[in-house]
Amino acid sequence: MINNFLHPVPKQYGFIIGQINEVEFLPKYVPAFFILLFSSALEIVLLALWNDGDFEMVDPLSKEAQLAAKETRNSDEELGTEYQIQELMATASSSLAGTLKLSTAAASVFKQAHLSDEIGKRLEVFMDDGEASRQEKTGAKQSNKSAISSILEKGLHNNEKELAGEKGKRRNPQWILLKMILAQDGRALKYIIVFTMYGFLHAPVNFVFLGVESVCHERGYNFSQLAGCMMISLASVETLAFLIAPWFLNRCVSRSNIIGFGFVIMTIRYGFYSGWYYTGEISPYWAVLGEWGLGLSYALFCTIQAEVSLMLANESRLFIPELRRLGYLGDEKSCTKEQLEEEERSVKMALRATVQALLDGFMSGLGFGAGALICGLLIEVYSYSSLWRIICIITAAACLLHQLVEVTRSRWSDSRKPPKGTIAFEIMELSKKLKEVRTSQLVG
Amino acid sequence: MIFYLHYILMTSGLSGVGVLLAVFFKHYTDASQGEIGLLLMSFPFVSMIIKPLFCSMADRCQRHKKYLIYSLAVELIGYAPFAVIPFFSQFYQDHPRASWYILALACHVGNAGLGLAWSLGDSLAMNMSQKNGTPFGQIRMTGTVSFGVVSTNEAAWVLKEAPLEMVA
Numbered sequence: 001m002i003n004n005f006l007h008p009v010p011k012q013y014g015f016i017i018g019q020i021n022e023v024e025f026l027p028k029y030v031p032a033f034f035i036l037l038f039s040s041a042l043e044i045v046l047l048a049l050w051n052d053g054d055f056e057m058v059d060p061l062s063k064e065a066q067l068a069a070k071e072t073r074n075s076d077e078e079l080g081t082e083y084q085i086q087e088l089m090a091t092a093s094s095s096l097a098g099t100l101k102l103s104t105a106a107a108s109v110f111k112q113a114h115l116s117d118e119i120g121k122r123l124e125v126f127m128d129d130g131e132a133s134r135q136e137k138t139g140a141k142q143s144n145k146s147a148i149s150s151i152l153e154k155g156l157h158n159n160e161k162e163l164a165g166e167k168g169k170r171r172n173p174q175w176i177l178l179k180m181i182l183a184q185d186g187r188a189l190k191y192i193i194v195f196t197m198y199g200f201l202h203a204p205v206n207f208v209f210l211g212v213e214s215v216c217h218e219r220g221y222n223f224s225q226l227a228g229c230m231m232i233s234l235a236s237v238e239t240l241a242f243l244i245a246p247w248f249l250n251r252c253v254s255r256s257n258i259i260g261f262g263f264v265i266m267t268i269r270y271g272f273y274s275g276w277y278y279t280g281e282i283s284p285y286w287a288v289l290g291e292w293g294l295g296l297s298y299a300l301f302c303t304i305q306a307e308v309s310l311m312l313a314n315e316s317r318l319f320i321p322e323l324r325r326l327g328y329l330g331d332e333k334s335c336t337k338e339q340l341e342e343e344e345r346s347v348k349m350a351l352r353a354t355v356q357a358l359l360d361g362f363m364s365g366l367g368f369g370a371g372a373l374i375c376g377l378l379i380e381v382y383s384y385s386s387l388w389r390i391i392c393i394i395t396a397a398a399c400l401l402h403q404l405v406e407v408t409r410s411r412w413s414d415s416r417k418p419p420k421g422t423i424a425f426e427i428m429e430l431s432k433k434l435k436e437v438r439t440s441q442l443v444g
Numbered sequence: 445m446i447f448y449l450h451y452i453l454m455t456s457g458l459s460g461v462g463v464l465l466a467v468f469f470k471h472y473t474d475a476s477q478g479e480i481g482l483l484l485m486s487f488p489f490v491s492m493i494i495k496p497l498f499c500s501m502a503d504r505c506q507r508h509k510k511y512l513i514y515s516l517a518v519e520l521i522g523y524a525p526f527a528v529i530p531f532f533s534q535f536y537q538d539h540p541r542a543s544w545y546i547l548a549l550a551c552h553v554g555n556a557g558l559g560l561a562w563s564l565g566d567s568l569a570m571n572m573s574q575k576n577g578t579p580f581g582q583i584r585m586t587g588t589v590s591f592g593v594v595s596t597n598e599a600a601w602v603l604k605e606a607p608l609e610m611v612a
């Protein structure tokens with residue numbers, strides 16, 4: 001019945017580009033490229049006119065940090081200036097502007113009178129005003145003044161000339177940072193292999209179409225129509241999967257299990273094509289069902305790739321002290337607070353697009369390219385069903401290997417528990433925190 | 445909103461390229477099937493180098509919007525010959541080899557821009573997702589819808605017209 005329904009071929013299939021491509025006054029195939037050029041030009045115009053704020057990278061933990069800062073400020077007010085004094089004493093060896101935890105008004109006083117003799121006088125005047133009156137209540141004014149005086153003595157050597165010289169010597173820590181993440185977080189390597197593998201498994205999609213075409217040719221079916229149906233199936237399942245994948249990822253199922261599920265889906269898909277699809281006397285339209293697997297797995301892996309890229313890029317914050325120790329960033333003694341904050345922010349954002357591009361490069365670059373190449377070579381030697389059998393075994397092996405890595409909780413695993421105090425422990429804690437933030441966002 | 449539009453526009457344009465490239469080369473150049481296959485196979489490897497290189501530069505300058513615009517401009521320039529050469533039938537009939545070299549080079553340029561725009565778009569969309577709490581999949585799925593609508597019809601039409609070996 002389904003065959004009877006699908007067999008009639010509409011005369012003008014392909015009502016969008018198909019119709020446009022058949023415009024008589026334009027050369028063949030050109031309208032599709034006009035669409036590409038027009039969409040690119042339109043996007044350029046839209047981007048140029050769009051608000052810049054939407055393109056600024058944000059720190060996912062910034063809201064949390066702001067909340068923490070707010071809580072600290074509140075507790076400071078409750079405790080009075082004793083807390084400030086303790087903090088000042090503890091950080092007295094650091095630079096002046098980089099460590100004073102005063103109010104914004106106080107910070108502006110320092111900024112205006114930057115490292116000059118005037119600062120002492122201005123500070124005294126400031127202390128005698130509004131803020132100082134509160135300090136008097138706690139009896140800490142004198143102690144605070146002496147603490148600040150000691151900082152002044154130690155901080156005065158930071159002149160701007162020195163800072164400019166130091167800044168010039170600093171190198172870009174971007175690639176060093178990437179190496180550090182790859183070395184410390186074993187999961188990075190695992191994900192590179194996983195995404196490359198998926199790219200490899202995704203590559204034979206064109207050969208699937210070729211194989212289906214040969215079946216259609218043998219059995220007298222309309223392949224053009226079937227190809228359209230396969231694409232509708234692929235795109236609709238992919239759309240649904242894109243909608244639900246983040247929800248599953250953040251609330252129900254772990255990332256590793258979703259990867260395992262994606263591999264299982266691909267195994268079933270290739271198993272389907274290597275089994276009775278080519279041998280049995282069945283309708284080639286069953287391929288519509290087979291392409292569900294591709295759409296579903298692609299959406300899952302794409303979502304995970306974006307999540308993993310963000311996770312790895314955010315780990316850069318954990319290496320700030322190490323970068324500072326190695327001299328890639330300015331030290332606390334020679335930099336102002338603003339400079340330190342700016343440096344830290346740049347480190348936090350240093351790999352956001354880079355990691356995304358790197359993982360995408362492995363998936364749609366190395367994996368896809370190698371997959372297409374190897375499948376092309378294999379198809380010269382074997383039949384389609386044999387090719388799918390080989391790919392099916394490779395997919396199942398990849399799935400088993402991935403799950404084995406997770407079960408053993410090795411350094412590549414998402415569920416490993418490194419000892420406290422290590423950078424690996426901090427990495428895992430950060431991952432948990434990021435997941436919590438994402439979950440709360442989705443719930444919100 | 446801009447990233448929803450980004451995916452819609454990117455994939456609607458991309459779906460045309462994906463399906464038509466091989467057929468286009470066959471029609472307007474004298475390239476053999478092997479040469480076309482080699483060209484298509486080289487795309488992923490080229491983009492593997494280009495993407496991290498330029499995305500790291502975008503990160504370093506924190507000028508993602510600027511780089512996204514540039515990459516789209518490169519894509520536009522790269523694919524422009526595909527919309528121009530077919531109008532000069534004398535040229536591609538008399539010099540099919542020159543036509544092949546120009547289009548192959550242009551294709552690499554366009555594809556590099558496309559790949560870069562794709563990666564930058566993904567990272568910016570993910571950033572937006574965590575900024576306003578919209579799931580990344582919700583933004584990304586607009587691309588799939590757009591791809592589904594355009595490529596389904598286009599593929600059905602192209603596959604009806606051209607031998608499948610050329611498309612694959």
